[in-house]
Amino acid sequence: MKRVVLTFLLFFAVLITFAQPVFKVDSKNDADVKIFVANSKYDADLVVYEVETKYDATKDGLWFFTNSKYDAKKKIFFVDSKYDADIIVYFANSKYDAGWRDQSKIGKWK
Numbered sequence: 001m002k003r004v005v006l007t008f009l010l011f012f013a014v015l016i017t018f019a020q021p022v023f024k025v026d027s028k029n030d031a032d033v034k035i036f037v038a039n040s041k042y043d044a045d046l047v048v049y050e051v052e053t054k055y056d057a058t059k060d061g062l063w064f065f066t067n068s069k070y071d072a073k074k075k076i077f078f079v080d081s082k083y084d085a086d087i088i089v090y091f092a093n094s095k096y097d098a099g100w101r102d103q104s105k106i107g108k109w110k
Helices: 002-018 103-109
Strands: 020-024 033-037 046-050 062-065 074-078 087-091
Touching: 087 103
Parallel strands: 020 062, 020 074, 033 074, 033 087, 046 062, 046 087
Antiparallel strands: none
């Protein structure tokens, strides 16, 4: 029984680690991460797919936009120049495309 409980807790911890609820802030000073949106996934560090519920945000690149900054794992601000950005993202049409393209940028997100 103890092993089952530990397995469940480990699974839940992994799920929380990968979940990416985000909140869009109005000021770059309030942001944890500055984001630039690319026109091509080949120019992106991270390919993002917007999911409908926070429970669908189960891996890197699956983002759920919250209505409250307190429910978010990260507060993001969209910048107009890729040179001002911490991470360049591309919004994909499929959740299967979501994920990191440039592994060296993961540290700026975590």
